[in-house]
Amino acid sequence: MSHHEEDHHGASGARWRVVVAGNPNAGKSTLFNRLTGGSAHVGNFPGTTVGTTRGTLQLPGGDAELVDTPGTYSLAATSPDERVAMDALLGFGHHPRPDAVLLVVDGPRLLRSLYLVLQVLELGVPCVVAVNLLDEARAGGIEPRIDTLAEVLGVPVVGTVARSGEGREALVAALGTCLAEAPRSTAPHTFPPAAAADVSAVAEALPERLRSGDPARDEAVARWVLLSADESGRLPGDGEPLAVVARIRKEARAAGRDLDGELVAARYAWIDAHEAVFLGRGPAPARSFTERVDSVLLHPVFGSAIFVLVMTLAFTALFSWADPLIGLVESAMGALGSGVGGGFDAVAGGEATGWLGLLRDLLVDGVIGGVGAVLVFLPQIALLFLFLALLEDVGYLARAAHLADRVLRAAGLPGRAFVPLLSGYACAVPAILATRTLPRRRDRLLVMMVLPLTSCSARLPVYTLLIAALFPPVVLGFVPLQPLALAGMYLFSTAMAVTASLVLGNTVLAERTHEPVLLELPPYRVPDPRVVARVVWSRCRDFLSEAGGTILVATVVLWALTTFPRHTPDELLPEQTVAEARVMDLDLDALAAPLQLEQSYAGQLGRLIEPVISPLGYDWRIGIGLLGAFAAREVFVSTMGVVHGAGEDVDEQDEGLRQRIREARRSDGTPLYTPLVGASLMVFFALALQCLSTMAVLRKESGGWRWPALAFVWTGMLAWVGAFVVRACGLLVGLR
Amino acid sequence: MTLDRLAPGQRARVTAVEGEGAFRRRLLELGLLPGTEVERTGQAPLGDPMTYRVRGAVLCLRANDARNVRVER
Incomplete structure (x- = not known):
């Protein structure tokens, strides 16, 4: 693992660093695999939850470390995650400055893909363009003229078919030359004078962290800032807004100009004007394979x-x-x-x-x-x-x-x-x-x-046990209550998930700016087994290395809580019981198990939280069950087995455990578990985030403890209130 | 008329993109600019979102978002 950790921080020992950028669905992963072979491995960009793949490409002059960035149509960013591409290309923030950029563009959709190419060329960094999916383009009647494209763009352009490996050699050679000579690229397009003046004004006022000292690059960064910052001039992930951006935009608006439109249209205008130069058109099929498949797969019925x-x-x-x-x-x-x-x-x-x-x-x-x-x-x-x-x-x-x-x-x-x-x-x-x-x-x-809040499979044993033990099979003479109760729990969980999404989505996680919900429907393709295998393998490894440790520690802690302080059965059981058990050859450990658990730290915690859960109708024994369920919700069943003396090795189908649950009494002799307590417990389980593994993964995926802590607290409160309401309503209508 | 009113198979030319800030920029950068030709290709079973062909790519847009794009036939 240490090898990967080092690479996470860019200390791979490679001579060069190449950032790979490109469009979504352009076959970037497959091309990346073609270039780096088995050396590719997956991680996150430092300080983010944005995934990246790294790998080594061996070149005659030395090794190059290839760093993948998420697929995108534009470098403009409206979120810190989207900013990663720009930061990686220019070496801002934590990112080391790359020696070259490899741009992978979508050949069949070249006219749209060139927008990203033009943006990168504006940055002036050494750059090689791979026009991928040439086979698909040809099949669709489009013939990109690679040589002409290289001429008008002024950078090496290589046509590739990543899946077959076509163009790999030429691409590697072009990259090698590019790294050795590090030529500057220049943008072929220009911007209208008014927009150019605005860009210069922003470029001059750029803060130190975004400056490079290179006038052309500063202007490119200024255009990126103008298309990325929010209304106040704040870049995603930045604290301080850039006053100049807000001012320039305001002035443009006052003059009746559309600055965003001018910047974007200038790039597309160049692309549209040169379309005929770099795009040959062959006979297009009347109806493509994808269209034919979609007529079925997107058919209303x-x-x-x-x-x-x-x-x-x-x-x-x-x-x-x-x-x-x-x-x-x-x-x-x-x-x-x-x-x-x-x-x-x-x-x-x-x-x-x-x-x-x-x-x-x-x-x-x-x-x-x-x-x-x-x-x-x-x-x-x-x-x-x-x-x-x-x-x-x-x-x-x-x-x-x-x-x-x-x-x-x-x-x-x-x-x-x-x-x-x-x-x-x-x-x-x-x-x-x-x-x-x-x-x-x-x-x-x-x-x-x-x-x-969605009803995971670990809740099912809990529901099954409580429903089977406490709910009558038939009510009102013919209504089968048990299956209805189980179905009800799934409906309840779904309704709560939808409600929570609406509430959170309009409060804590309200959209600050409205963004179009955009999807591209890519052409159908045969999956690349190597890409699929890498995704599966890297997700599993990620989980093991990043969430596995937390889950392991949590499990050991929970074990310790239920085990310590340790006492022998002789210390726990009355002398007479010990003597009788010896005579009858009974298992002393099993006899002492409920007492051992009761006086353990978990048992003490169960008693400690009793005042909190007694309004729900629970006592300390159920409290231990709730605490033990943090290891995994279904552990509630075996904890109940121990607490109620049915042994540890019980499952939710165990008739003995069901019997003991029905017979459990409070200190005043009334039954501990009534159907009402069962219903309230199920509602508690449906709502509470009682799962350390979920919290460990939440921490990993959200990038800190803040969100799992928030989720734990609000689902906990929701669970308590939900269980309380169930019990209160039940008591009101005369249930016990 | 607006983009969401196009019937399946109909083509039109974009005349203006409305909306605010980041929302509008996103549509512009995908190539939905004044002068761009658009074709409505289909829709999801419940009638929304709708799919359009723009610069050779098939995009899926919610009707509510498509309403911000003015087109002429």
Whole structure:
């Protein structure tokens, strides 16, 4: 891991640094793979949650480190995440200054892609342009004239087909020459005089951190600032607004000019004027393959049916197919645990006790249990990202977002939020990782904040246990209450998620500026297995290295809370009970387990929070269950097993545990669990963010503890109020 | 008329892009400029968002956003 860590901070030892920029759907990842082979690895840009891929390209003169940036149509940024491309190209902030830029553009859509090329040329940095997807362009009747393009742009241009490797050699040679000679590039287009004067005024007033001393580059930065800063002149991620920007814009508006339009139109005007020069046109097919496929996949009836089918398949994979793999991980960790435990016992010559026993329990229940708690997420993460990467690469993900957009808009979310939200009903951990498919940070955060409310599969055992133990199978003579109650919990969870999205989306995460919800529907393509494999592998590794540690530590801490202070059964049980148990050859540890848990730190915490949860109808025993559920919600079931003396190895189907739950009494002799307490507990579980793994992943994906802390507090309050309202209403109508 | 009123298959030319700040800049930078030719290609099953061909690419836009683009046939 240390190797990757070093690379994160740019100390790779390569001679050159090349930033790779380009359009979305232009095959940039495939080209990147072609150039860097197996050396590619994934990380974040320093100080951000923006993902990047790095890899090494071997050139005759030395190694070049290639650094990928997110695909974009323009360098202009309205969020700190979008700013990364510009910062990386010019070496602003934490970014080292690159020696050259490799621009990967979308050949079939060259007329639009050249906008980004012109922006980069304005910066004056050494640059090589790869016009990718030449095969697709030709199939669509477009023939980019590569040599002419190089001539008019004044930089090396290479035509490539990343998938087949066509053009790779020429591209590597062009990059090598570019790095060795570091030629300046110059923009071929000009801006109208009024706009140019405005740009100069901003360039002269640029703050030190955005200045380079190169007049042409300062002007390019000024144009970028004018198209990126908000109304007050503040750049995304910056503290101080630039007064000059606000002033210049105001003056232009007062003069009836459209400064934004002038800057953008000048670039497109050059592109449109030269279209015939660099674009040959061949015979275009009457109807492209993509159009024919879309007539089915975007069909009002068939398209919707296929969408439902594809999403059902994805959900089934997460919900059911991952199960055998999860079982495999669990039994492997179980076998490892009993092997290690057995080793200790063999060394001790009998059951290890004292310090040796403590060490054994720490290793087996704490560490190995904790590693298992991390690894169980891998099957779902791998499956979800396999699915996402395939759909993305094929081109269906954008269509799915398009199809789901109208429905999700009701919750104030874009269509792209559909797959992460759906995944939340299996598990919030992979679902939160999947929010990376959302381009805007505000949308990502909103989905991340809502996801803990979707009814994940770990809640199901809790619901099943409580419903089966406490709810009558039939009410009013014919209504099957139990399945209705379970369905009700899913409906409730969905309704709460939608409500939360609307509330948060209009308050804490309100859009500061309205942005168009834009999607491009890329052509359908055969997925590139190497790109797909890299996405799956890097997501799994990311999860292990960045969230795994937190989950492991949390599991060990929870284990310690329920284990210490440790007492032997003889200390915990009355002498008479011990003597009787010895005679009857009963398991003393099992007999003492509820008492051990009761006097542990977790038990003490359970008593400590009792005043808070007693208005909900819970006592300290349920309190321990709620605390234990932080390891994973389904742990509530086995905690209840221990607390109520049914043993640790129970599941939600266990009739003995259900019986003991029905028989549990408060100190005044009334039943602890009534159907009303059960309902209130289920509502609590539906709303509370009782999952340390989710919080660990939230921290990683949101870039700090702020959002997970906020989510924990507000879902906690929501859960308490929800459970209280259920109980209060129940008591009002005469339930107990 | 505005972009959202185009019928499927209809072509038109952009005359003006309205709206504020970042929203408008985003549309402009994608190439929706006065003079640009646009073709409505389709729509999602519930009638919205709609898809348009602009400079060879297929873009999907919500009707509410498309309303900011004035076009003439």
